[in-house]
Amino acid sequence: MSNPITPAGPEPVVTDTDPIPAPGNRIPTPTATPPDILRCAYMEIVVTDLAASRKFYVEVLDLVVTEEDEHTVYLRSFEEFIHHNLVLRQGPVAAVAAFSYRLRSPEDLDRAVAFYTELGCRVERRAEGYVRGIGDSVRVEDPLGFPIEFFYDVEHVERLAWRYELYTPGALVRLDHFNQVTPDVPRAVAHMEDLGFRVTEDIQDEAGTTYAAWMRRKPTVHDTAMTGGDGPRMHHVAFATHEKHNIIAICDKLGALRMSDVIERGPGRHGVSNAFYLYIRDPDGHRIEIYTQDYYTGDPDNPVVTWDVHDNQRRDWWGNAVVPSWYTDASLVLDLDGEPKPVLSRTDDSELEVTIGADGFSYTRKGDEAQGFKLGNTL
Numbered sequence: 175m176s177n178p179i180t181p182a183g184p185e186p187v188v189t190d191t192d193p194i195p196a197p198g199n200r201i202p203t204p205t206a207t208p209p210d211i212l213r214c215a216y217m218e219i220v221v222t223d224l225a226a227s228r229k230f231y232v233e234v235l236d237l238v239v240t241e242e243d244e245h246t247v248y249l250r251s252f253e254e255f256i257h258h259n260l261v262l263r264q265g266p267v268a269a270v271a272a273f274s275y276r277l278r279s280p281e282d283l284d285r286a287v288a289f290y291t292e293l294g295c296r297v298e299r300r301a302e303g304y305v306r307g308i309g310d311s312v313r314v315e316d317p318l319g320f321p322i323e324f325f326y327d328v329e330h331v332e333r334l335a336w337r338y339e340l341y342t343p344g345a346l347v348r349l350d351h352f353n354q355v356t357p358d359v360p361r362a363v364a365h366m367e368d369l370g371f372r373v374t375e376d377i378q379d380e381a382g383t384t385y386a387a388w389m390r391r392k393p394t395v396h397d398t399a400m401t402g403g404d405g406p407r408m409h410h411v412a413f414a415t416h417e418k419h420n421i422i423a424i425c426d427k428l429g430a431l432r433m434s435d436v437i438e439r440g441p442g443r444h445g446v447s448n449a450f451y452l453y454i455r456d457p458d459g460h461r462i463e464i465y466t467q468d469y470y471t472g473d474p475d476n477p478v479v480t481w482d483v484h485d486n487q488r489r490d491w492w493g494n495a496v497v498p499s500w501y502t503d504a505s506l507v508l509d510l511d512g513e514p515k516p517v518l519s520r521t522d523d524s525e526l527e528v529t530i531g532a533d534g535f536s537y538t539r540k541g542d543e544a545q546g547f548k549l550g551n552t553l
């Protein structure tokens with residue numbers, strides 16, 4: 175009922191409605207019913223050195239190999255029962271071939287075809303699937319330029335949840351979310367809402383510019399987030415651990431392997447999502463987040479949290495600065511022919527510029543005179 179709920183309270187502002195208005199340039203809403211999406215299920219990424227990537231994901235991050243051949247490795251997390259959560263495919267250009275979602279029923283594939291056909295998107299369907307372990311699948315180039323896959327039919331494999339003899343200290347137990355870079359966040363959000371996603375958190379400024387938004391189907395903070403920037407590109411794919419200490423164990427292991435330079439940001443506690451996090455980069459520069467302990471969002475009136483872009487605790491609750499590469503670097507995405515999609519520039523303000531650029535600022539307490547990051551910060 176009240177909106178906002180905490181008008182005079184501290185940042186962030188909590189509301190019970192979507193705080194991101196649909197823009198004038200919005201993508202039309204199809205009359206077709208959208209497919210019922212259960213969750214983000216897997217990402218297919220192209221890697222330029224399959225052996226190096228296999229070593230990183232299997233020997234360093236301890237993902238489980240379901241199946242592999244000369245060109246492809248199919249990986250899953252410890253609690254997963256479907257064939258895979260990540261596909262590594264050898265190719266000439268490091269990029270993302272598919273962001274794949276599982277649908278509630280086989281009939282939802284027909285809905286996906288109708289939904290995107292009405293939008294004039296390129297739509298393909300393969301009864302035999304695009305990758306091993308997955309049957310009837312639809313792939314589209316969505317109106318935002320991303321290669322999106324939908325499927326229901328999938329091979330079940332052993333859920334290793336109880337196989338504690340296989341666990342390692344940094345075990346990755348679930349795929350948690352994707353994060354996409356797109357130039358116009360409100361336009362992307364309106365489209366994703368047409369597809370059935372709900373916003374759980376977002377970052378705005380006082381002028382109403384939206385810098386990022388988190389959206390969910392499953393009852394967590396997100397299945398995907400839209401990050402404002404030059405796109406379409408893939409910002410990161412995130413795997414969950416059970417506990418915070420598992421993330422620290424991954425950091426310790428990377429140090430022991432003299433691989434601390436793959437740590438890009440963190441470990442830390444997010445403001446947005448409240449999760450504990452770590453960002454690392456794979457041998458091709460694809461960004462992986464290790465993430466744990468966000469919160470339940472499944473009620474229909476789940477409160478939406480809006481953060482001020484100048485709040486220095488929004489992206490790191492402890493006030494540690496976001497490194498510039500985290501804002502600027504991202505992976506290319508491929509069209510359905512396997513060609514990299516052209517990248518369009520963001521024209522709205524950039525979060526990097528308004529927070530750590532020459533004229534940017536951030537605060538720890540709203541109203542503070544002093545601006546900037548913590549003592550000793552060199553950014």
Ligand SMILES: [Fe+2]
Nearest residue numbers: 351353412463
């Ligand atoms: Fe993330």
